[in-house]
Amino acid sequence: MELTQAPRRARELGIVVGSRETGPWNAITDVAGVRVGHTTLVEGDDIRTGVTAIVPDQLDHRRALPAGLFVGNGHGKMVGSTQLAELGEIETPALLTATLSTFRVADALVSHMLRLPGRESVQSVNPIVAETNDGYLSDIRARPITAEHVHAALESASAGLPAEGSVGAGTGTGALGFKGGIGTASRRFTGGTGTASSEGAVTVGVLVQSNFxxxxxxxxxxxxxxxxEQTGNSCVIVVATDGRFDARQLSRLARRAVFAMGRVGADFAGGSGDYAIAFSTAAPDGPPxxxxxxxxxxxxxxxxxxxxxxxxLFMATTxxxxGGHTKHAVSHEQVLRALRESPGRGDRGHRDRGDS
Structure with a gap:
């Protein structure tokens, strides 16, 4: 029987990860100034792909933001990674797409940056573009992403809760035996000196492209x-924060982002490209x-x-x-039943809402 269910986020299902406070949207956009845009490309029987843009508005008035990188396994393509690692900064939005569209997306991002006001004399741009392989559900060799699709993702980027699941760069992805896609969440904690606000509150937001x-x-x-149907195929994680962290510290945050994949069952296959970048939007007017x-x-x-x-996964749709290939969404009912039947299921935060 074909699965019929509405996409629901983990917390809508009563599944609560950890105990820390979330931001208002429980999304990467809880970091002030960070916006997300998608272009979703579904054409005929064979094209299921897209572009996702993570856009920090702080780059409108700052040349670069401090950033760090961690590569869990380098079987992937991430344009701009070596300069990011060398200089500890990003100077463009971060874009996600499909493997063989990476280079067209990077070229379009460079064009976008060169056209921005005040950049008429710029002679070098380091675009940040990462990918996962959606070739099981999409004709990846067709390379259907165009500059117009990239510009649309950038121009549509907005605050608020981003679309999740089978959208943007997650349109054709699969993870952990089910349909994967785009997901986001956030946490807030109270720091000490070097935090972004007078109250000492720091927000950490993440966005993932799951395909592993x-x-x-x-x-x-x-x-x-x-x-x-195949092993690997990668995961890209983008971490944004308004906390004052230097590039080395941000690399340490990026490392933990990849480690977190193990919590949901990643096997870290050799054919998987697992990348995380972390950047800070905090004003550079104090110590880290x-x-x-x-x-x-x-x-x-x-x-x-x-x-x-x-x-x-929970927001993705079958x-x-x-080639007629299908990736099935994970059954919410199956997940909730497994949690109910598991001894000690409440230890990590599940709240039984009576779903059956």
Missing amino acids: SGLLRVLGVPILGRPA LPEAELEPAFASVLEAVEEALLNS TTGF
Whole structure:
């Protein structure tokens, strides 16, 4: 029987990851000035792909933002990664797409940056573009993404709750035996000196493009999935924060973002490109957060990425595409039943809402 269910985020299902406070949207856009836009491309029977843009408005008046990178496994393409790692900064929005469209997206992003007011004499731009392979559901060799699709994602970027699931760069992805996609979440914690506000509150927001293998676990409980048609195929995680972190500290946050994939069952296959970048929007007018006060930031990243990955699956819809291949959405009922039947299921935050 074909699955019929409305997309719902983890918390709408009563599944709560961790104990830390979220931002108002529980999304990367809870970091002030960060916007998200998608272009979703569904054409005929064979094209299921798109572009997702994470746009920090702070780049409108600053040449670059401090940033860090962690590569869990480098079997992927991330344009701009070497300069990011070398200089510890990003100077463009971060864009996500499909593997063979990476280079067209990067070219379009460069054109976009060169056209911005005040950049008439710019002679070097380091575009940040990452990918996962959506070739199971989309004709990846067709490389259907155009500059117009890239510009549309950038121009449509907005605050508020971003679309999740089978949208943008997540249109044709699959993860952990189910339909994957785009997911987002956030956490807030109270820091000390070097925080972004007078109240000492720091927001960490994440957005993921899930497309990797393994056995899905929800709050530590295994969820039986369909056998993976192929291993690997990658995950990209973007972490934004308004906390004052330097590039080295941001690399440490990015490392925890990749570690969080293990919480939902990633097998970290050798054919998977697992990348995380982290950037800070904080004004460069004070010292970074002291090393002794990083633990809440680490915990916040781990929780937010875990929840974002679950959202990417729970918000996805069953999709049929290239070659008649199908990726099935994970059954919410199956997940909730597994949680109810698992001893100690409440230890990591599940709240039974009586769903059956």
